[in-house]
Amino acid sequence: MSQPHLHLSPSAIYPFDARGVAKRFRHAAIFGALDSLQPGETMRFVNDHDPLPLLDQLVARYGEGVSIEYRQRDPGAIVIDFVVQ
Numbered sequence: 339m340s341q342p343h344l345h346l347s348p349s350a351i352y353p354f355d356a357r358g359v360a361k362r363f364r365h366a367a368i369f370g371a372l373d374s375l376q377p378g379e380t381m382r383f384v385n386d387h388d389p390l391p392l393l394d395q396l397v398a399r400y401g402e403g404v405s406i407e408y409r410q411r412d413p414g415a416i417v418i419d420f421v422v423q
Contacts, residue, residue, distance in 0.1 A: 356385040375422040
């Protein structure tokens with residue numbers, strides 16, 4: 339018997355490691371993950387490069403509905419929190 343999906347809490351952080359997603363599916367997967375979050379929840383995005391085109395798309399799509407906060411910004415190691423407002 340399957341159990342319903344339960345959000346952990348309004349301040350939950352959900353990891354999303356883009357390095358394991360095929361490049362052709364990444365943006366769609368990221369948008370789908372963000373669309374499933376509730377206000378106050380965070381998706382912690384990990385990638386091997388700075389996703390500047392993606393960030394432009396996020397701003398265009400969500401505006402102030404999603405904040406973008408770099409946690410780590412080193413060559414080969416990018417960690418960004420996307421927080422749903």
